[in-house]
Amino acid sequence: MLIQTPPLxxxxxxxxxxxxxxxxxxxFSCPHRLNFHLHTVHSDGKMQPIDLIQQAxxxxLSDLAITDHHAIAGYYIAKEYLDHFAAQSHYPQSLPNLWTGIEINASLIFTEVHILGYSFDPEHEAMQPYVQSKTTAGLDYQAISVIKSIHLAGGLAVLAHPARxxxxxxxxxxxAAALGIDGVETYYGYDNSDPWKPSPKQTEEIRQIADxxxxxxxxxxxxxGFKISRRL
Structure with missing residues (x-):
């Protein structure tokens, strides 16, 4: 097994x-304990951020991230609600951890892909081209730039749904690994099943390559859609 070089x-x-x-x-981690790919009305989802965090x-959930496309507003709204809820709760330690998240369109070997960013500083200057509610162009659109920007902002970069x-x-x-990406969205439901579950064939293939x-x-x-436990 090749070991990924740690970020500089x-x-x-x-x-x-x-x-x-x-x-x-x-x-078995998603969707009942973790969920690191969720959308709100601040990109192409149907849920309000407060409705989403109430479901969480x-x-x-123990941990989650709102990953709106090129937008961070949903995170701020959900975080404010969660912080207020925690202040009123007798058991704030039992509440979910909400991580910063985003989904960014990028070009990787002349193919448009989506790169998920997590745990980055949304105010960092490196992230500003990617939080304007629109796809970037030129050098900013290249996967290497997206990955570097997420890292500069202190975050982790992940290739979303690699079989799509x-x-x-x-x-x-x-x-993506050659450009320094940190991970891949290995466990993903490509068939939109209800209840949600990762697609076995694609999961095994992607897991082996990622490893x-x-x-x-x-x-x-x-x-x-209106439920965090399924795609639509």
Whole structure:
């Protein structure tokens, strides 16, 4: 097995904590304990951020991220609500951890892919081209720039749903690994099943490739509807 080279940029302790969470993920982690791919009305989802975080509290999830496309407003709204809820709660330690998240369009070996960013500083100047509610262009659109920007902002970069693109995971994952990506969204439901579950064939294929390059595994429902536990 090849071991991924550690990032050259000093990693914040919170990001190291999230890295450890990703390292523990398996096929049963989502959607009842973790969910690292969720959308709100601030991109192409149907849920209000407060509705989403209320579901996360009720479920309850231990960790989640709102990953709106090129937008961070949903995170701020959900975080404010969660902080207020925690201040009123007798058991704030039992509430979910909400991580910063985003989904960014990028070009990887001449193929448009989506790169998920986690645990980054949303105010960092490196992230500003990617939080304007629109796809970037030029150098900013290149996967190497997206990955570098997420790292500069202290975060982790993950290749979303690797089996949904024009080129295969066998092509895309090694190319992303060569650019320093941290992980891949290994556990993903490509058939939109209800209840949600990761697609076995694609999961096994992607897991093996990711392991070859020492990459982390993540999971998420990619929810765009009114339930965080399923995609649509």
């Amino acid at each position: 940029i000093s990693e914040p302790s919170a990001t190291t904590e999230l890295r450890d969470i990703f390292a523990s993920i398996d096929a 509290i009720s479920q309850p 693109y024009r080129r295969s995971p066998e092509d895309l994952i090694p190319a 070859t390059y020492g990459l982390l595994h993540t999971c998420g429902t990619d929810s765009h």
